[in-house]
Every structure is written in C-alpha cells, then in structure tokens.
Amino acid sequence: MNMPVYVSPEQLMKDRADFARKGVARGRPVIVVQYEGGILFVTENPSRSLHKIAEVYDRIGFAAVGKYNEFEKLRVLGVRYADMRGYAYDRADVTARGLANAYAQMLGTAFTTDPKPLEVELVVAEVGETLDDDQIYRLSYDGSVADEPGFVVLGGGAAALRDLIAESWEPGIDFDTAWALAIGALRSGAGTEGKENGGKKGVGAAALNPKSLEVAVLERDRPGRKFRRLVGAALPEIPSAVPEGSGAERG
Numbered sequence: 001m002n003m004p005v006y007v008s009p010e011q012l013m014k015d016r017a018d019f020a021r022k023g024v025a026r027g028r029p030v031i032v033v034q035y036e037g038g039i040l041f042v043t044e045n046p047s048r049s050l051h052k053i054a055e056v057y058d059r060i061g062f063a064a065v066g067k068y069n070e071f072e073k074l075r076v077l078g079v080r081y082a083d084m085r086g087y088a089y090d091r092a093d094v095t096a097r098g099l100a101n102a103y104a105q106m107l108g109t110a111f112t113t114d115p116k117p118l119e120v121e122l123v124v125a126e127v128g129e130t131l132d133d134d135q136i137y138r139l140s141y142d143g144s145v146a147d148e149p150g151f152v153v154l155g156g157g158a159a160a161l162r163d164l165i166a167e168s169w170e171p172g173i174d175f176d177t178a179w180a181l182a183i184g185a186l187r188s189g190a191g192t193e194g195k196e197n198g199g200k201k202g203v204g205a206a207a208l209n210p211k212s213l214e215v216a217v218l219e220r221d222r223p224g225r226k227f228r229r230l231v232g233a234a235l236p237e238i239p240s241a242v243p244e245g246s247g248a249e250r251g
Contacts, residue, residue, distance in 0.1 A: 016117045020141035023119025027065035027155040030123065031185055033169065034134055034150050035178035038127045038219045038226070042182040043155075045214040053216045055227035057082040057094050059126050061218050065155040066120035066141075074103060074122065096126030100137035100145050108143025117141050121154045127218035127226050131172060153185065161185040175217075180239045183208065208238055 007015075030043040030052060041053045041063050052071075056062045056078050064071035081102050082094045103122060111117040122139040138146045138154070151169055153161045165181050173181075187208055215230040222228065230236070 016111060017142060020111070020117040020119050024066050024121050024141060024154070025156050027121075029153055029155040029157060029161055029186060030063045030065045031161070031165070031182045032063055032123050032125055032136060032148075032152045033165070033178040033182050034131070034136065034171075035175050036131065036172050037175060037221065038217050039125045039134060039136065040175070040178045040182060041123075041125075041214075041216045041218075042179075042186065043214050044186060044208075044212050046212045051214060053214050053229075055216075055225070056099065056124070057086065058091060058224070059128075059218065059226045060094070060096050060099060061123075061125045061127075061216065061227055063123040063125075063154070064120055066118070070118045071120040071122065074106065074118075074120065077106065078103065078124075096124045096135040096137055100124045100139060103139050104143045104145045106143075107139060107141060111142040123148075123152055123154060125218060127220050129220070151181075157188075161188060164188055176236075176239075179236050183238055186213075210235055210238060 028044045033040045043052050045052050050068055053063045054075055062075055078099055086094045118141055124137045126135040128134050136148045138148050138152045151165055164185050168181055217228055218226045
C-alpha cells in the first residue's frame with residue numbers, strides 16, 4: 001500500500017504563497033494614486049475590452065492584476081454584493097471597507113481550501129467628500145488587507161515602483177502631478193511581462209503608447225456616480241518627465 005507523502009502545514013502554506021506570488025508578479029503594474037480631486041487608476045493594458053480597472057458602485061473603484069478570469073469573477077461578485085447591500089439597506093451603507101472585508105474572506109478561503117490559490121491582487125478604492133475621507137485598500141492573494149494611505153502599486157516590480165512614487169508623492173497633490181508620477185512609474189516598470197496579456201513585454205521606457213493605457217478616475221466633485229474612464233481626447237498628454245518635488249512644482 002502506498003503511503004501519502006506528508007507535507008507540513010507550514011511548507012504547504014509557503015508553497016501556495018510562492019505559487020500565487022509568482023503569478024501576481026508576472027502581471028503588468030497597476031498604479032492607484034490619490035490626488036486633491038479624487039483617485040487616479042493607471043495601468044498598461046492593450047486590450048480595449050478586458051478591463052483591469054472598473055467601477056463597483058457609486059463611489060467605489062476596483063483594480064486588479066494577475067489572472068484575468070479570476071479577478072473578473074471577483075469583480076462580478078463585488079458588484080453583486082454592493083447592489084444587494086444597497087438595495088436591502090441604503091446606498092450609503094455600501095463602503096470600500098465592507099467590500100474589502102468581503103473580498104478578504106473570499107481570497108482567504110480560496111487560499112486555504114481550494115486546490116490552488118487565486119493568482120490575483122486587488123485594490124478597492126472609495127472617494128469621499130474630502131481628502132481625508134478617501135479609502136484605498138490593497139488585498140493580497142491570501143486574503144490579507146492593507147489600508148494604503150495615498151497610493152498603491154500592484155504587479156511586477158511593485159516594491160521598486162512604490163518607492164519611486166513615494167519620493168515625490170504627498171497629500172493634496174494635483175491631478176497633473178499624480179498623472180506624472182503614475183506615468184513615470186509605468187516607464188520605470190516597462191518590460192514587465194503580463195500574464196493577462198499573453199506574457200508579452202511592456203512597451204519601451206522611451207515611448208509609452210497612449211493606446212496601450214487603461215486610465216480611470218474617481219472624481220470627488222463629479223455629480224452622481226464618481227467613476228469615469230479617460231479615453232480618447234479625455235486622456236491627458238503623456239508627460240516627458242516626472243516632476244521633481246511635487247510640492248515645489250505647485251508653488
């Protein structure tokens with residue numbers, strides 16, 4: 001009789017975490033930056049139909065990196081959760097914190113009980129009435145949640161890009177500065193392979209094609225639903241360089 005191979009719980013969890021982490025690292029970076037008028041989402045995504053950035057509810061946006069079929073399923077579940085809660089109670093009761101907690105349970109359950117963990121990382125962001133009311137949550141493949149003050153980076157090379165943005169970001173920056181920081185980080189991360197885009201490499205650092213960008217904002221002062229995609233003429237011009245010292249640039 002063949003005896004099953006024993007694997008310690010610690011080693012099993014480590015192997016599952018390594019598997020999920022490698023899958024996420026192959027995704028092209030997603031950058032979320034808070035600015036004075038709202039929250040900016042930017043990523044490189046040549047597909048016009050398979051979105052990595054989306055609206056979940058009135059004031060709540062969603063961004064993800066990893067396997068498209070897995071994070072798209074989570075997005076749909078999040079929309080259903082928000083719709084049901086808003087219908088049963090009140091639209092004001094649908095918050096990014098509640099949605100992040102629901103996602104954390106889904107991811108945590110998948111990580112510990114499913115045949116394989118989900119190869120995804122998520123951002124759930126909510127724009128508030130004021131800058132201090134904004135909420136940005138980062139959710140990892142194992143269900144852990146981090147409250148990110150100001151900005152977050154997912155995907156390949158996230159740690160290095162996060163450090164790059166941190167050098168210039170500060171609370172209350174204007175949109176142009178936030179846009180320049182996000183584009184500068186994407187240029188630095190160009191060449192990262194993206195699983196959701198067939199493993200093709202990113203564009204060169206010197207020439208970031210506007211048609212390859214997926215961009216959206218949660219606008220604080222926008223009437224009604226706050227989410228808006230920036231496409232075509234609405235897409236800002238790609239800056240030639242990242243401003244040095246965002247505070248000095250604004251005077």
